[in-house]
Amino acid sequence: MPDSILESRLRVDLTAVVITVLDGEPLVLTVQRDDGKGVGLPSGPLQRGHRSLQEGLRAWVERQTNRRLGYVEQLYTFADRRPEGPDHPESDDYQAVSIAYLALVPDPGEDVPLEGRWRHWYGFFPWEDLRQGVSPARTLMLGRMHDWAAGRRRPADRSCRERVDLVFGTGETFDEERTLERYEMLYEAGLVAEAMLDHGETPPADILALPGLPMMADHRRILATAISRLRAKIKYRPVLFELMPPAFTLSDLQRTAEALSGVALHKQNFRRLVAQQGLVEETGELATDTGGRPARLVRFRREVLLERPAPGVRLGARTRTAGA
Amino acid sequence: MPDSILESRLRVDLTAVVITVLDGEPLVLTVQRDDGKGVGLPSGPLQRGHRSLQEGLRAWVERQTNRRLGYVEQLYTFADRRPEGPDHPESDDYQAVSIAYLALVPDPGEDVPLEGRWRHWYGFFPWEDLRQGVSPARTLMLGRMHDWAAGRRRPADRSCRERVDLVFGTGETFDEERTLERYEMLYEAGLVAEAMLDHGETPPADILALPGLPMMADHRRILATAISRLRAKIKYRPVLFELMPPAFTLSDLQRTAEALSGVALHKQNFRRLVAQQGLVEETGELATDTGGRPARLVRFRREVLLERPAPGVRLGARTRTAGA
DNA sequence: CTACTAATGCTCAAAGTGAGCATAACCTTT
DNA sequence: AAAGGTTATGCTCACTTTGAGCATTAGTAG
DSSP, rough: OOHHBHHHHBBEEEEEEEEEEEEEEEEEEEEEHHHHHHEEEEEEETTTOOOOHHHHHHHHHHHSSSOOOOOEEEEEEEEEEOSSSTTSOOOEEEEEEEEEEEESSSSSOOOOOOSEEEEEEHHHHHHGBBBTTOOOHHHHHHHHHHHHHHTTHHHHHHHHHHHHHHHHOOOGGGGGGHHHHHHHHHHHHSSSSHHTTTTTTOHHHHHHHHSSSOSSSTTHHHHHHHHHHHHHTTTTSGGGGGGGGBBBBBHHHHHHHHHHOOOOOOOOOOOOHHHHOEEEHHHHHHEEETSSSSSEEEEEEHHHHOOSSSSOOOOBBOOOTTTO | OOOHHOOOBEEEEEEEEEEEETTTEEEEEEETTTTTEEOOEEEEETTOOOOOOOOHHHHHHHHHSSSOOOOEEEEEEEEEEEOOOOSSOOOEEEEEEEEEEEOSHHHHHHHHOOSSSEEHHHOOGGGGGOOOOOOBBHHHHHHHHHHHHOOOOOOSOHHHHHHHHHHOOGGGGGGGGGGGHHHHHHHTTOOOOHHHHHHTTTOOOOHHHHOOOOOSHHHHHHHHHHHHHHHHHHSSSGGGGGGGGBOOHHHHHHHHHHHHHHHHHOOHHHHHHHHHHOOEEEEEEEOOOTTSSSSSEEOOOOOOOOOOOOOOOOOOOBBOOOOO
């Protein structure tokens, strides 16, 4: 078969995971699709007139959110396939290629009308929030994964159960960066509603009742990709500051880091790392609304971007939580 | 203007950076374009029948190289624009979206006929090889960058010269992961032939005479992206072993690590790190062709992929080279 | 004035890292 | 067979980075 017949032109979509942190809670910008497909990420086709992929995305999101995006980085490119349900037998064609981006905006406030809505990350991934130790949602999902693992024989010498424990982490060994792996494992186990929807089935009530809101198409997977990337990246690039106001306290910074990483951090060590690396400088002012001793206000030293090779906010030790 | 008019369907290309290491030299698979565009990376359109993007790429490269790809990872998605030369005034359309992948194959040997050719990395990026200390090519390019920096006034307080020194590294501070940044800086300075070709001009002889072979379109940039990613990744994922034969010596492994990272490593510390992390196990055999004391042969412990969260080959200290 | 809260300062042991000396086991040459 | 070259491997030691926690400070609320 000559290639020219097989080749096809495709729609190219730009999809945005727009993240912010408000009052210590990580939020993602979502849109509600009219066609009943549910909650999704803002997304639009690459158009003539977009000067570049990233410019296309910026234009697209700014039109929707009325605010300029600061930090934007490409995440991953996915090929959406037509659903393989009974309606589309043997459909071997792509619907679109979708290029996903991660964008960070500082505290959005409530002043600007949004076409779309900020939602909590952990509404979609309740098992990813370990800040208060183990959440009931995490325990429940881990239990379900163990049930699933028990009912499987894997060819590998490592048992499936061990794999689950490794990826989900038992207590101290939770690796916050493996959000995507955890989602994919849950998907494989059929514990997320999308796994059924993708096969054209209606998820049974007991799946829908599990913690974790679904999203349309593969958007929850894209969000998981974004979370994994962001959790890794804050450690070696100063992206955290893209989410901060011009002046902030070290505790604010730590709260933001904890919001994203989903774990509680050791306070003294966190500030030691931030201070040692010269990531911030004092403004000279104090924040008096702390409830305790006033905190010094600091600002990000933009110069470090030019000075140091990998100036991330290394997170340091976590605080030990009883049952985490 | 309604979106539907602006929307366009595009060709989606899959581009592969296929890497191997042979006798301590890092190689990349290239193809020579008939149309006189020069050397490029293997690349082909996404076709109906490809089950996924990655499968498309695998099929595509396997057909060309007659060997299965092992490790494959998505690199980045680029939008190629129509050249803006005099022939295409105001052309505001994309030629294609190109999704680039990084693939690793073990020692290719010479047995299989290739449509394409393995070429040395450092033929395209001579300034990236610091294994023997500073190369003349690096000194030359750094000097040219200094000339360029001297002729510029930047608004930032940091001088342009300091930025150059930071990204290129002076002696001890060379950061091997910043290959892409260095390439982009050279591009900005007009010191790579592509910078002129992209503007429809013929590069003058003195640019073409500079070290570093050009590639067609933005393929050299894609290769730089791959090198940056790979140099970073070997430190926290055991991808190095994708390039090794089933049994190898620790010196072989180190040579491969040095080939990729472009720096010479401290031997004893390198083996300490590899040993401590349990990345390899002994086969019990010895390699007697070392020229000195025979080396123990080891194999990669695939189990570590399941055991440890980030089992990379941390590179450890570099050997101090006189003028590096 | 006291209790409470959060910020900040400081210590200390354990682990990880950079650098280099010393020894072992093979080969080739004398 | 001994000497000398070459590479592999073992080990030490100072220094830095990290994990963890104690102690003190400076506000607010009663």
